[in-house]
Amino acid sequence: MNEWFRKWFASDEYLKVYSHRNEEDANNLLNLVLNNIPQKENYKVLDAACGAGRHSLPLALKGFDVTGFDLSKTLLKVAKINSAELDLDIKYVCSDIRYVNFNAKFDLILNMFTSFGYFENDAENFMFFENAREFLNSDGIFVLDYFNKNYLENNVIPYSERVTEGRLIRENREIKNGKIIKKIKIQNNDKLYEYYESVKLYSRDEIVNVFNKLGYKLINEFGNYLGHNFNYDLSERVILFFKL
Structure with missing residues (x-):
């Protein structure tokens, strides 16, 4: 089942299967993020594994300078069409999350809806978080949204x-x-x-420990998109906010 995502995310059926990941969830998650980061002008946002633009589109509508990248040309095509229809200036890049690189610096990096854990080994799964240190601003924030292994x-x-x-x-x-x-x-x-x-199961503590070793500091965490406190056994999600 090596690199299953290449076939799956390139298919026309993917968005049909996950249509239940509705706009309400996306908006609740974005509101949670935006309510828990410092307010500043000209925010530069990187939407990692952006898919069809579920988060990058509403962020751009709110006035953020958004860049999104994804491996799937199929999903990026949908994102670009939707962006053009809304007359938004979003920069979309096709890239493998393990090897993506940017010369720009970002104030906010997002990795949403369990776009993590797809690879066979830990080094590859955490590679983006290591590389992201190079293009996250010194006062920038990295947000990871992942399922809660215990739950x-x-x-x-x-x-x-x-x-x-x-x-x-x-x-x-x-x-x-x-x-x-x-x-x-x-x-x-x-x-x-x-x-x-096939998605690797990492516990909240395993993720935090790796981020800590990479030089990040955990500054906030939640257990669902409504902003409830994280509980190891009861929370469906692990939503973690990090700074360097």
């Missing part, structure tokens, strides 16, 4: 199915070898598509 292990849903835009979507989930594995089958009329996801 997920106790609340994983083995099977679910739903119909979205005429597609029957069936999802099998299991935790195996320290990863959450999801097998996805999409029935669209007479066509059947099969994909999978």
Whole structure:
């Protein structure tokens, strides 16, 4: 299941499966972030693994100077179309998160909606956080939004199915070898598509320890998009704010 994301994120079906990640979630998360960072003019924001622009678009609408990057040309095409329709000046870059590099400095770097843990080894998974030190301003903030390992292990849903835009979507989930594995089958009329996801499970403490070793300091944390306090067993999300 090596680099499963290349096929999955390049497919036309990805946005259909995750259409339930609604704008309300995105807006709540952005509001949480913006309410917990210093207010300043001319904020330069980097949206890492930006996908179709779920966060970069509303940020640009709020007046931020936004750059987004993603590996998927398919998702970036959607982001660029939506940006053009809204007459927004967002810089979109196609790049692998492990090797992306910028000459610019950013005041805010975002890694949202569990866009982390996709690789086979820890070094690759944490590579972006190490490299980001070079393009995060000295007073800048890095925000990571990831699932809570403790909660997920106790609340994983083995099977679910739903119909979205005429597609029957069936999802099998299991935790195996320290990863959450999801097998996805999409029935669209007479066509059947099969994909999978494999995301490494890191605990809140494991993530914080790595960031600390890289020279970051944890300055804030939350357990959901509404800003509730983080609880190891009850929180669905781990939302961490770091500074250098």
